[in-house]
Amino acid sequence: MDKIRRASHAGSWYTDNPKKLAEELDGWIRAAGLPKSSDVRGVIAPHAGYSYSGRAAAYAFGNIDPTNISRVFLLGPSHHYYTPKCALSTATVYKTPIGDLPIDLEVIEELKATGKFELMDLRVDEAEHSMEMHLPYLAKVFEGYPVKVVPILVGALSAENEAMYGKLLAKYVDDPHNFFSVSSDFCHWGSRFNYMHYDKKHGAIHKSIEALDKMGMDIIETGDPDAFKQYLLEYDNTICGRHPISVFLHMLRNSSTKIKIKFLRYEQSSQCRTMRDSSVSYASAAAKVDG
Numbered sequence: 001m002d003k004i005r006r007a008s009h010a011g012s013w014y015t016d017n018p019k020k021l022a023e024e025l026d027g028w029i030r031a032a033g034l035p036k037s038s039d040v041r042g043v044i045a046p047h048a049g050y051s052y053s054g055r056a057a058a059y060a061f062g063n064i065d066p067t068n069i070s071r072v073f074l075l076g077p078s079h080h081y082y083t084p085k086c087a088l089s090t091a092t093v094y095k096t097p098i099g100d101l102p103i104d105l106e107v108i109e110e111l112k113a114t115g116k117f118e119l120m121d122l123r124v125d126e127a128e129h130s131m132e133m134h135l136p137y138l139a140k141v142f143e144g145y146p147v148k149v150v151p152i153l154v155g156a157l158s159a160e161n162e163a164m165y166g167k168l169l170a171k172y173v174d175d176p177h178n179f180f181s182v183s184s185d186f187c188h189w190g191s192r193f194n195y196m197h198y199d200k201k202h203g204a205i206h207k208s209i210e211a212l213d214k215m216g217m218d219i220i221e222t223g224d225p226d227a228f229k230q231y232l233l234e235y236d237n238t239i240c241g242r243h244p245i246s247v248f249l250h251m252l253r254n255s256s257t258k259i260k261i262k263f264l265r266y267e268q269s270s271q272c273r274t275m276r277d278s279s280v281s282y283a284s285a286a287a288k289v290d291g
Contacts, residue, residue, distance in 0.1 A: 004092070004093050005095065005122060006095055006126060014133070014136060017097070018098050022140065028062075029062040031055070032062040032265075035063075037063060038067060039289040040064055042179060042180035042181070042182065042286075042287035043064070043181055043284070043287065045061060046133075046185045048185055048280060056265050058284075059284040061141055063264075064179070068176060069178070071147065072180070073169070073181070074131040074134060074151040075181070075182045075183065075247060076134075076241070077242075077244055078128060078130075079240070081124045083118055083155035084155055084156055084161065085118045086117050088117045089120060089125050090120065090121060091125060094135055099139040099143065101142075101147065102148050107148075107172075111152075118155075131153070131181075154244040162229075162243060162246040162247050163250050165247045166247050166249070170252075173255035173259065183241050183244060184239055184240060185241065186217075186282065187279075187281040188238040189272055190272065191275075192278050205274070205277065206273065216231055216237055217266070221261050223252055224253075225246050228249060248287075257289060259287050260287070260288055261288075262285060266282070266283045
């Protein structure tokens with residue numbers, strides 16, 4: 001008996017009309033105009049409503065060559081549910097308006113057996129949007145290919161636990177049939193986010209935000225989780241997927257396949273000019289085998 005996670009944000013965060021959704025995703029992927037590459041083994045992509053970040057996300061998902069991939073690990077931050085651990089989905093299938101994605105129960109069992117993971121109930125799973133916002137893109141890119149997903153909700157991890165989960169998951173990077181979809185937005189700026197770092201030397205506020213985000217993106221591209229941790233301690237940039245990104249950096253550091261992250265797109269929801277403004281930044285990256 002299937003245990004279904006509904007597409008709970010369809011109809012609000014993105015359209016629940018299958019034809020319209022497929023056309024939107026196709027349009028954004030076409031506009032990004034990226035060559036598909038079998039060397040791309042992972043992405044970092046935003047998770048805002050598609051009217052905000054759908055276009056930017058295409059610069060991540062548009063790189064994927066689905067031919068050899070049979071499994072996608074989803075790493076998404078937890079927005080509503082507190083856990084100091086990572087949690088596994090208890091569903092057996094994730095629904096999207098344009099096709100369903102079955103969960104790889106074998107790998108879920110394997111991860112459960114380590115004793116390091118919590119289980120999230122369906123309510124928590126359906127309330128969280130960070131992984132769901134990647135699903136329609138994955139359903140689109142893997143249309144006609146038999147792919148399974150392994151959703152991992154990444155809690156508020158300590159630095160030690162980020163490293164522990166990174167080591168534990170690293171072996172999956174070495175299997176070229178596995179792919180990794182890491183969910184994060186970048187700076188949430190403004191009084192409503194309680195974050196208003198502004199370095200005037202960059203000029204307008206939005207330029208200061210961009211400089212701060214780009215500094216973080218450059219550090220992520222070096223692949224060094226310790227330097228990323230240091231950056232977050234120093235600037236406290238409100239990157240909501242900081243824990244999934246850190247786990248991914250530790251995974252890459254501990255795998256024998258050399259993989260390099262490169263950012264391909266950066267956007268802001270609006271350009272902040274006064275202290276009354278607010279914005280969220282979106283950045284898309286591809287993680288590629290560094291041959």
